[in-house]
Amino acid sequence: MPLTGLAIGCLGGGAMAQALLTGLIKSGIQARNLYVSDTRHERLDYLSRELGVNGRESNRDLVRESDVVILAVKPQVVEEVLKETGDLFQPRQTLISIAAGITTRFIEKFLPEPVPVIRVMPNTPCLLGCGASALCSGTNAGDRDRERARAIFSAVGRAVEVPEGLMDAVTGLSGSGPAYMYVILEALADAGVRVGLPRDVALLLSAQTMLGAARMVLETSEHPGRLKNMVTTPGGTAIAGVYALEEGGLRVTLMRAVEEATRRSRELSGGLK
Ligand SMILES: NC(=O)c1ccc[n+]([C@@H]2O[C@H](COP(=O)([O-])OP(=O)(O)OC[C@H]3O[C@@H](n4cnc5c(N)ncnc54)[C@H](OP(=O)(O)O)[C@@H]3O)[C@@H](O)[C@H]2O)c1
Known part of the structure; x- marks a missing residue:
């Protein structure tokens, strides 16, 4: 495990830090090797109490110890x-940023050379250990740093590597994707109610079906088109439903959603850097 014995510190102890720390502990990292800093004292108390991690009032102390x-x-x-802590970083450390839209080049401006930087775009299901994260490398990051980042984000879901130029596309697809899935799930539950199912039953069946279908794709590595063919018998119910989806333009609507979100991500990150 590339993380064994390493001190890992979260600078900022919000929702995502909590998800990562929880995932790391579940994956076997000892809480005594985990650190967190935050401006809010209650947040540090909470995380130390609930997870047993080391809280630090000072971001500079956290950087020194991680x-x-x-x-x-x-x-x-x-x-x-970064203005507060940048001078403390050393090349033996890895700085992993999850801040949406902030480039590795921007971060590197505040660090002494040659500190390795990795940028990651996670998504909210990381909170349940079921996230989808994409990571990319800054100028000085090497295999050691990529392995560290992969190990951390694999502890809260699945992680892939992409060139940095694709991070806006990742934001448009998996970063924003949970919102699309919730809209689809809500619509499916409404549809179930429309054909006579109680709402709670309709929502449970819809959500479990989405989860099951996603697992079929991930765990069988079959093409989704082939899996769809397997449930569409000639003249049957599923193909009748698929026909209605095609008529409604579902595919192109989803493609447009990802395209629009990617465009918006570019626009927003242009304003940040
Ligand atoms: N949540 C997601 O699903 C998600 C997905 C992809 C990427 N991200 C990225 O992950 C990052 C964190 O997101 P989050 O949802 O975890 O945010 P969050 O819950 O607001 O966590 C940030 C924490 O940092 C604290 N903080 C503020 N200023 C600080 C400072 N100067 N020093 C130390 N701590 C400070 C905040 O305290 P206060 O609340 O008092 O300000 C808060 O507790 C963001 O950059 C976001 O773009 C999040």
């Missing part, structure tokens, strides 16, 4: 925090 620092503050706070 081998891997996960930058987990809101994007608007990144510059302030």
Whole structure:
């Protein structure tokens, strides 16, 4: 395990930091090797009490004590925090940023050369250990740093590597994707109610069906088209439903959603850097 014995610190102790720390503990990392800093005292108390991790009032102390620092503050706070702590980083450390829209080049401006930086775009299901994360490398990051980041984000779901130029596309697909899935699930539950099912039953069946279908794709590695063919018998119910989806333009609507979100991500990150 590339994380064994390393001190891992979350700079910022919000929702995402909590998810990552929880996932790391579940994956076998000892809480005594985990650190968190936050401006809110109650947040540190809570995380120390619930997870047994080490709370630090000072971001500078956290950076001094960590081998891997996960930058987990809101994007608007990144510059302030890097101005406060940047001079402390050393090449033996890995700085992993999860701040949406902040480039590795921007982060590197505040660090002494050659500190390795990895940028990650996770999504909210990380909170349940079921996230989808994409990571990319800054100028000085090597295999050691990528392995560290992969191990951390594999502890809260699945992680893939992409070139940095694709991070807006990742934001448009998996970063924003949970919202699309919730809209689809709500619509399916409404549809179930329309054909006579109680709402709670309709929602449970819809959500479990989405989860099951996603697992079929991930765990069988079959093409989704082939899996769809397997449930569409000639003249049957599923193909009648698929016909209605095609008539309604579902595919192109989803493609447009990802395209629009990607465009918006580019627009927003252009304003941050
Ligand atoms: N949540 C997601 O699903 C998600 C997905 C992808 C990427 N991200 C990225 O993950 C990062 C964290 O998101 P989050 O949802 O975990 O945010 P969050 O819950 O707001 O967590 C950030 C934490 O940092 C604290 N903080 C603020 N200023 C600080 C400072 N100067 N030093 C130390 N701590 C400070 C905040 O305290 P206050 O509340 O008092 O400000 C808060 O507890 C963001 O950059 C976001 O873009 C999140």
